[in-house]
Amino acid sequence: xxxxxxxxxxxxxxxxxxxxxxxxxxxxxxxxxxxxxxxxxxxxxxxxxxxxxxxxxxxxxxxxxxxxxxxxxxxxxxxxxxxxxxxxxxxxxxxxxxxxxxxxxxxxxxxxxxxxxxxxxxxxxxxxxxxxxxxxxxxxxxxxxxxxxxxx
Numbered sequence: 001x002x003x004x005x006x007x008x009x010x011x012x013x014x015x016x017x018x019x020x021x022x023x024x025x026x027x028x029x030x031x032x033x034x035x036x037x038x039x040x041x042x043x044x045x046x047x048x049x050x051x052x053x054x055x056x057x058x059x060x061x062x063x064x065x066x067x068x069x070x071x072x073x074x075x076x077x078x079x080x081x082x083x084x085x086x087x088x089x090x091x092x093x094x095x096x097x098x099x100x101x102x103x104x105x106x107x108x109x110x111x112x113x114x115x116x117x118x119x120x121x122x123x124x125x126x127x128x129x130x131x132x133x134x135x136x137x138x139x140x141x142x143x144x145x146x147x148x149x150x151x152x
Contacts, residue, residue, distance in 0.1 A: 052084050052132035057097045061114030064096035066150035070130075072109055078140035083109055087131045091116035092124035098135055099149065109135055110149025 069085035087093050094116045101108040111133075115124075 052130035055087075055095050055131040055133050057095050057133070058116070059096055061094050061096040061112075061116055062119075064112040064114035067111045067113045068150045069109065069111055069148055072135075072146045072148075074141045074146075078142060079137055081107070081109060081135045081137065081141070081146065082132060083111065083135055084130060084132045085111055086128050087113060089125060089127055089129060091118040092122065095131070095133060098133060100135055100137065101149070102138055102144075104144070106145050106147050107137065107141060108147040108149045 067085055067087070069083050072081045072083045074081055083098070087095070092115050093113055096112040096114050099110045099112070101110075
């Protein structure tokens, strides 16, 4: 019983799928000429292709907290770092500041985020956004290790 229902459904689906491609529906075929397929062109869907949202520290957030970053890539000359992290939407989640501690062996970068004062009494949606900021170094990175200051 189940097998015959599946077989019947499959046959109906196959017949239904082929019905739209007959010569009668295209209107281009004659007895002497083969049918030509009808093409339906659909405009390509515009997908956002931009990278992380460039962000600058704004300061004056309420109760800023440390936030882990994903990557910190040095510039070609090693004098700055491009730091990428996941964040929330503004004004609910704002980059407060970036602290950089440089030693001879390490560069520790700590991102600080918090809600803006503008976010009071505001409903905040929970959507993750990738953000990026550029951090200038006092000295070129060289062989120093880059460390996330938010990691324990």
